[in-house]
C-alpha cells in the first residue's frame with residue numbers, strides 16, 4: 001500500500017469496514033492496521049475518529065439519512081459517517097473534513113459518489129448542529145436489543161448510553177509494595193486512576209513492570225477471591241492476564257489457562273514485563289485433567305463484553321442478542337469443569353464483563369442450583385469502596401454510570417461460591 005493512501009482517515013475507514021461489515025473486534029483490527037503507521041500522532045487521530053464513529057453511529061446515521069434520496073452503497077455510508085463525525089463531534093476544520101472525505105471516497109474506488117459525499121457534507125456543515133439538537137442521541141446510539149435488555153435488567157439504559165459521551169480515564173493496578181506513578185488517585189487497594197489521555201508507557205515504572213492497565217471494576221474479581229499466601233489458584237480464562245497478575249501478587253501459586261494462542265502470547269509478555277511467574281497452560285479450560293486440586297478458582301468467563309462498551313464501542317455493533325445463548329452454554333461448560341477442579345471447601349469466583357443478565361445473574365442462579373455448591377454472598381465490607389454495587393443476593397454488579405464523579409467504571413458481574421461436596 002502506498003504512503004499517500006495509507007493515511008489516518010484511510011486507516012479509520014478500513015477499521016470501520018472491518019468492524020461493521022465483518023463483525024471483527026476493534027482490538028484485533030487495530031493490531032494489524034496500526035502496525036502500518038509509524039507516526040504516533042496519526043495513530044492517535046485515527047483511533048479518535050474510529051471510536052467517535054462507533055460511539056455515535058446511530059446519531060451520525062440519523063443526521064445523514066434525511067439528506068439522502070436513496071440508500072447509498074454501504075461503504076459510501078461508512079465514509080459519510082467518518083466525514084460527519086469530524087464535522088459534528090471532532091475539532092477537524094470543516095473544509096479539511098470535507099476535502100479529505102471526498103478524497104477518501106475517490107481513493108477507495110467510489111469516485112462515482114464524490115458528488116453525493118460532497119453535497120451531503122456541505123449540508124451537514126450548514127445544518128448538522130441544529131439537526132443534532134433535535135435527536136435523541138442516547139436512544140440512537142444504543143442498539144434497541146441492548147436498550148430493551150438493559151431496561152429489563154433494571155439498569156438505566158439512558159444513563160448507560162450517556163457514558164458514551166465521556167472519555168475514559170486510565171486505571172492502573174499497582175504491584176504490592178511499589179509506589180504508584182505520581183498524579184494518580186487511589187480508588188482501591190492497589191488500584192489508581194489517572195486523567196483521561198494519560199499514556200501508560202510514559203509513566204515512570206512502566207519498563208520496570210511496576211503496574212499494568214486494568215479498569216478498577218476489572219480488578220474486583222481477583223481481589224474478591226481473597227487469595228491467601230501459598231494457595232493453589234486457577235485462573236481459567238486468563239489472557240491478557242490482568243487478573244492473573246493480581247492473583248500472583250496476592251501470594252497465590254497460580255495456574256493460568258488460556259485457549260487462544262495469540263492471546264496467550266500477550267499473557268506471557270505481560271507477566272514477563274511484570275516479572276511475575278505462573279504456570280501457563282494453553283488449552284480449553286473445560287477440558288483439563290484436574291480433579292479437586294485448587295483451593296480457589298477464578299472463572300472470568302468469555303462473554304459478550306457489553307460492560308466495556310465505553311472503551312470498546314465496537315461491542316455495541318458486533319454483538320447480537322442471538323450470540324448470547326452460545327456464550328451461555330460455553331460459560332456453563334466452564335463452570336462445570338471449574339467445579340471439578342476445585343477442592344471441596346474451595347472458592348469459585350464467577351465473573352463476566354457483561355451487562356446481559358443471561359450471562360451474569362442467571363448464571364449465578366444456575367451455579368447456586370448445582371448440587372454440592374453454595375453461594376457465598378459478598379457483604380458491604382467486601383465492596384466498601386462501591387456499596388451500590390452490592391445486590392440483594394450478595395453479588396457484585398458494577399455499572400458504567402457508577403463512580404460517575406470520578407469517570408465511571410466498566411460493567412462487571414461477580415458472584416462467589418463454595419464447593420461443599
Ligand SMILES: C[S@@+](CC[C@H](N)C(=O)[O-])C[C@H]1O[C@@H](n2cnc3c(N)ncnc32)[C@H](O)[C@@H]1O
Nearest residue numbers: 237238239240241242243259260284285300302
Ligand atoms: C474475559 S477474557 C479474560 C480476561 C482476563 N481474565 C484478564 O483479566 O486479563 C476471557 C478469555 O477467555 C479465553 N477463553 C475463551 N474460551 C476459553 C476456554 N474454553 N478455555 C480457556 N480460555 C478461554 C478468551 O480467549 C479470553 O482471553
